[in-house]
Amino acid sequence: MxxxxxxxxxxxxxxxxxxxxxxxxxxxxxxxxxxxxxxxxxxxxxxxxxxxxxxxxxxxxxxxxxxxxxxxxxxxxxxxxxxxxxxxxxxxxxxxxxxxxxxxxxxxxxxxxxxxxxxxxxxxxxxxxxxxxxxxxxATGGKHTLGSQSYASMKRKAAKILGRELSVHEAWKQSRCRKGSRPLDKDLSCSSSLLLDVDSEGNTQEENIVWVDDRAEETWVS
Structure with missing residues (x-):
C-alpha cells in the first residue's frame, strides 16, 4: 500500500x-x-x-x-x-x-x-x-496529529514544499501540535516551493501552538 x-x-x-x-x-x-x-x-x-x-x-x-x-x-x-x-x-x-x-x-x-x-x-x-x-x-512523546499520513511522509512533503529539510524541532511540533496551531501549517498549505525559512508570523504561531496532549508537551520541554 x-x-x-x-x-x-x-x-x-x-x-x-x-x-x-x-x-x-x-x-x-x-x-x-x-x-x-x-x-x-x-x-x-x-x-x-x-x-x-x-x-x-x-x-x-x-x-x-x-x-x-x-x-x-x-x-x-x-x-x-x-x-x-x-x-x-x-x-x-x-x-x-x-x-x-x-x-x-x-x-x-x-x-x-x-x-x-x-x-x-x-x-x-x-x-x-x-x-x-x-x-x-x-508511552513517551504523546500521540501524533498526522492522521493517516506517516511521519516520514510528512517530512518528505514538507521538504519538497519548503525546499529544505525540517529540523528535528520543527518536525516534532508539526506532528505533535493540533491542526491550525502548528507553526508550519500556513507554509505547508501553499503549493509554492519558494517560501521563506522563517514566516513573518512565526513568533505568534510559536506562542499559540496547542499540544495534542500533555505527554507531547512534556517531552518537548524535557
Missing amino acids: YFLFSNQGTATRVILSNLISLWSGPWESWRHVPNEHKTRLFERFQMHFQWEDKWNARIHRCWEKCIAGKFPNLLRNVRNDAKATAKEKGKNVGEDMTDLIDFKPAWIRSEIWKQMLDHWNTPKWKAKSLRNKEIRGR
Whole structure:
C-alpha cells in the first residue's frame, strides 16, 4: 500500500470508508471478520484503484495489514464518540457500557451495536482495555496529529514544499501540535516551493501552538 500508491492518504481513507460502509457484524478485530466479508472489502477497494496483475498478492498483503491496523482506533473512537454524545444529552455514563445503547453510530445496526456493547461489558475485555490504556499512558512523546499520513511522509512533503529539510524541532511540533496551531501549517498549505525559512508570523504561531496532549508537551520541554 505505502509503496505502490502515490497518494497514501487517499488509499487509507478509502480503506476506512469501505470498512465503515460494509460493517455488518460485532467484529472485535480484523481476525473476527468472516472471509467472505474480507473478500467483499477487497473487491470494493479494487473499484477505486487499478494496478497490474503482478502486484495483486503484494497489494493484498499491504491492504490487509492496513485495514487490520484500523480496527483498534476505529472502535476506540466509536466508544469515545458515543460517550461524548451521551454526556451531551445529559446521560450519566458509568462503567456499564449498556449506558451507550441509544448512542450508536449511524453505520452500525442496532442489533450489532448491542452485541458490541455486551462484549465491551465483559470483565475480560475491561481488564484488557485497562492494560492497553496503561501501556499507552507509559508511552513517551504523546500521540501524533498526522492522521493517516506517516511521519516520514510528512517530512518528505514538507521538504519538497519548503525546499529544505525540517529540523528535528520543527518536525516534532508539526506532528505533535493540533491542526491550525502548528507553526508550519500556513507554509505547508501553499503549493509554492519558494517560501521563506522563517514566516513573518512565526513568533505568534510559536506562542499559540496547542499540544495534542500533555505527554507531547512534556517531552518537548524535557
